[in-house]
Amino acid sequence: MTWSRAHLEQVAQGTQGTVLWDEPMSRHTSLRVGGPADLYLEPADIDDLQRVLEQLRSAGIPCLVIGGGYNLLVRDGGIRGCVVSLKGLDTLEPLPGARLDVGAGVTNQALTRFAAQQCLGGIEFLSAIPGSFGGALAMNAGAHGGETMQRVELLTTLRESGVLVRKRDELQYGYRFLKLEPGEIILGARLRLEPVERRLIEESIQEYIAKRGGQRVGFPNAGSFFKNPAGGSAWRLIDEAGLRGWMIGGAQVSEVHTNFLVNKGGALAADFLALAELIKSRVKETAGIELEEEVRIVGEG
Numbered sequence: 001m002t003w004s005r006a007h008l009e010q011v012a013q014g015t016q017g018t019v020l021w022d023e024p025m026s027r028h029t030s031l032r033v034g035g036p037a038d039l040y041l042e043p044a045d046i047d048d049l050q051r052v053l054e055q056l057r058s059a060g061i062p063c064l065v066i067g068g069g070y071n072l073l074v075r076d077g078g079i080r081g082c083v084v085s086l087k088g089l090d091t092l093e094p095l096p097g098a099r100l101d102v103g104a105g106v107t108n109q110a111l112t113r114f115a116a117q118q119c120l121g122g123i124e125f126l127s128a129i130p131g132s133f134g135g136a137l138a139m140n141a142g143a144h145g146g147e148t149m150q151r152v153e154l155l156t157t158l159r160e161s162g163v164l165v166r167k168r169d170e171l172q173y174g175y176r177f178l179k180l181e182p183g184e185i186i187l188g189a190r191l192r193l194e195p196v197e198r199r200l201i202e203e204s205i206q207e208y209i210a211k212r213g214g215q216r217v218g219f220p221n222a223g224s225f226f227k228n229p230a231g232g233s234a235w236r237l238i239d240e241a242g243l244r245g246w247m248i249g250g251a252q253v254s255e256v257h258t259n260f261l262v263n264k265g266g267a268l269a270a271d272f273l274a275l276a277e278l279i280k281s282r283v284k285e286t287a288g289i290e291l292e293e294e295v296r297i298v299g300e301g
């Protein structure tokens with residue numbers, strides 16, 4: 001089925017949340033690049049989201065769900081169809097047995113603050129990772145030895161067939177990876193944490209944040225651009241390929257951390273894509289290793 005602007009208008013009219021037309025995705029990504037989304041929506045809550053998704057599906061309109069846009073490179077042609085942000089799914093509910101139900105739209109920082117207030121430890125590492133909890137689950141984000149999926153008891157997702165709740169051992173996940181069906185959306189998860197004294201949790205949050213100080217690169221970025229290959233470090237391979245500080249257009253290999261590509265001002269997505277290709281081919285030549293992007297690349301060229 002082919003869809004038209006009139007179909008998008010019907011979807012937009014029904015939603016209770018934020019509606020933006022031809023919205024530059026550079027406003028919603030930490031790299032600050034990316035062309036416009038035909039329609040950008042932030043549904044107000046889960047009911048609003050479900051209705052929006054149902055309308056998009058029945059009109060055959062493509063839909064991209066995003067969190068904070070901290071791991072996203074949107075091409076310069078932008079996104080045809082609808083971008084849906086889950087910011088409205090921001091519920092946090094403590095449960096007996098050191099457990100928390102967390103909505104996909106909760107920020108990692110709000111989650112770790114709330115867990116500390118509840119004297120629940122085990123996810124402090126997330127305080128150092130920008131983005132939404134849904135994005136952290138989708139990427140199985142991790143730092144300092146911790147990974148988001150380690151603490152998941154139940155994952156709730158939405159597929160065309162309806163809501164699905166699965167235990168962690170029913171899921172396939174790994175380093176920066178969680179297997180989802182195409183179009184499957186994470187609504188939230190139940191975390192199992194550990195009772196810990198609040199002071200200790202807050203100290204470890206401060207330590208994680210302090211450790212990040214040395215990584216501050218000073219320009220818009222998306223964190224590590226490439227995954228670390230088995231047994232190695234992407235930053236080291238890029239450095240050894242002689243690319244520290246290398247620039248294409250407004251995109252640069254950071255002088256501070258060579259696995260961070262930064263927007264020095266006025267960069268296009270095409271600059272980042274060209275720089276990423278250059279890095280991959282140089283690292284292949286010098287080390288014989290094929291780097292794989294950690295950043296998700298979406299949209300039209």
Ligand SMILES: Cc1cc2nc3c(=O)[nH]c(=O)nc-3n(C[C@H](O)[C@H](O)[C@H](O)COP(=O)(O)OP(=O)(O)OC[C@H]3O[C@@H](n4cnc5c(N)ncnc54)[C@H](O)[C@@H]3O)c2cc1C
Pocket residue numbers: 030064065066067068069070071072086104128129130131132133134135136137138139140141142143184185186187221222223224296
């Ligand atoms: C300065 C900096 C430091 C960083 N450090 C780290 C780090 O230490 N460790 C780390 O792992 N990452 C790190 N990152 C990358 C980024 O913060 C994480 O990948 C984060 O989890 C992305 O979350 P997000 O909400 O921004 O997701 P987005 O960038 O919005 O989305 C990422 C992907 O997940 C999908 N997605 C998002 N939400 C959902 C959902 N609800 N359902 C289905 N799919 C969804 C999107 O479609 C997209 O494919 C860093 C980034 C920056 C800018």
